[in-house]
Amino acid sequence: MKKQNSIIFNRIFFSIILFTILFASCKREAEVYTPQSEEKAIKLAVLKNGFDTTGMKDLGKYMLVEGDILLTKISLLSTTPRQAYQNNNSLVDRTKQKNITIRIDDSVPTDGGRLDWRNEVSQAITEYNNLYTNLELSLVTTPTADITIRLGTEDPTFNLNMGTGTIAAAGLPSNGNPFHSIVINSNYVNIPSSSTKKYNLVHEIGHCIGFRHTNWQVRSESPALGIGNSPNTGSNPDASSVFNGGTALNSWSGFSIWDRDAITILYPKFRAKITNYPAQPTSGIPYTFGIDANIPITSYHWENGGGYVIGSRENPTATIYCGNPATFVIYCTVINIYGEKIDIYHSPF
Template sequence: MKKMKNQLFGKSMLFAFAISALFLFQNCSDENPDSNSTESALKDSPVVDKLIEMGFAKERITEYENFYLVEGDLMFSKDIKSYSKSITDRHAHTNNLVSQTNVTSMTVYVAPSIPTGGADDWRAAINNAINDLNTISGSKVNFEISTSPSSDIIIQSDGNQLADNVIASAGFPTNNQPYNQVIINLDFLSNVTVTESSKRYNIVHELGHCIGLRHTNWDIRGETAGTVGANLIPNTPNQDPNSVMNGGTANYEWSGFSTYDLIAIKYLYPEPVILPQITASGPSYLSSGISLFTWTYTGNLANADLDSIIWWYSKVNGAGAPYGIGWGATGYFMAVADTFYSDPGLQTSNFIIYYTIRDTSGNLYRSPDYNIMKKGKFKLEGSL
């Protein structure tokens, strides 16, 4: 992808902040305009009309002596001639991404430096943010809270590293893995109270960076593609003021993903397509004794890598799952009764068998589920 240059603003656009090189570290701050500027009541003008046409809400536009300030940190020229060309920036991603395999299970460890109570406790917001990302329909992105300090991502206090007006920071993927840390400024804006909603917003934002999302407004902020890349994502607009990935939005409250945030994430990490073919045999209802199940791959996936087939066993109404129970185009596993439920209401519990397969390009696919009802508790006895 060629480096994109903003031809809209030229030298007429003003910036009240310095942009650091975006190689492996991305800061997200609450920038303020020049304190010497004089704010005035917003008046109708061709430029205001143009900004509204670009998707910005009128109530988020403030007029200063030499520029318009939009969304709290975006500066626009007051010269309508500057708007003769279209804006080039939009949702973008870095050259390096998390691999399609690793993105399905990224562990997150919240370090002890994040308090477990009080105003600086971000733990509930972290859990909510992870749930927001994990439940995007059509995406395979999955974060898991871990108790291990050797997790893929560590969320911790910045230890007074960040500037006062920077709320949090993260970086971009390397070696097929997510960036390995998110640091939080617990003294943001000299200990201003950060709402739970704003904490949630910022964690979603930083985890977005960890999996390769650039600032949606990267170009008009003066950020360059650099060596990390700023590859435009198809079917996203020139501007998305509602994107959680806009920079300079540290004080924003969480209100969900924008339509184009969802398009961007699903473009980068799509949910595997479910194949229509699966052949499995065995009892459909388990009640006692030994139960033997066999399977055969019957799909017709183009460029299928048959060596990549993995068969999975997953409890539906119980804890712990899924488990890999075998591999290859054919095989079997055996389940043996352990105990039986006396409560008839528990006799509707079940488990499923399914397989995953990759094509030669590395894309992952999943079969439909083979659903098996059971009356009691069963354990896996053997597989091949």
């Protein structure tokens, strides 16, 4: 896996809003920074990446901007400006979507207290798996996983100090992989209920698979792109979205209608159906059938009962004579551009 861009988002996100971070690799001349020049360079990099520097805080290895977004200083000083536009790098690769693994680090306690989020992790995973999408998340106990959930103060890699106002943090996908970590802030000032923990985990998992805050405009965050037919006008296009920022105290009440719509658009399950089946087929008459699919198909194989196929069975369409009696079942096995195979059929019965 290539190096993550290390932009870590806080309790944030939606509409359903997707965004991509493009980093151009380049060789920099060796530079000697004084504390003042480094501070100036970081501030300039934050501005070039499209973030607001008002209230920006220095957290050691990280800069906290816009209240809940963590940027690594290393990435700020060695990357080109962020662009808010849609491309495949802002999503989890299709081949990875059905096997996204999540593990809980040992730093998360099991005592049932305010820092024990273990039950809510399973609940959040179930909420995503209950959606009709191509995403399949699983909780594993292996030493490594696509996403690791850990306490912020005990994270050996980041050693984050998020203060007391941030409940959790995550980031966006990179190189087709989900963002690798969700950090629970053990210094968070409030004591979250189980429902609030679940809400925030669903929110942070959303970041890990590519969503921004739905209400980015009212929060004066950098621009993001809308998804499909989701409402993206106004400062707060979907007040019920779980991906809204500044909602750390919210309780879980389900995905909004537009949340569901956006997730389905970005991560569609492969669907296909046979078209042109007559309402009342006539014996001895040839009928030509096709396939309507939501993902391009590369391979077809037609079969039928009660009639016979004229010509090749491997074409996008098949012409079939209706047998006697004038009913027949049509089968087609299709494979899409991702190598996913499904068997479909149409029957008059």
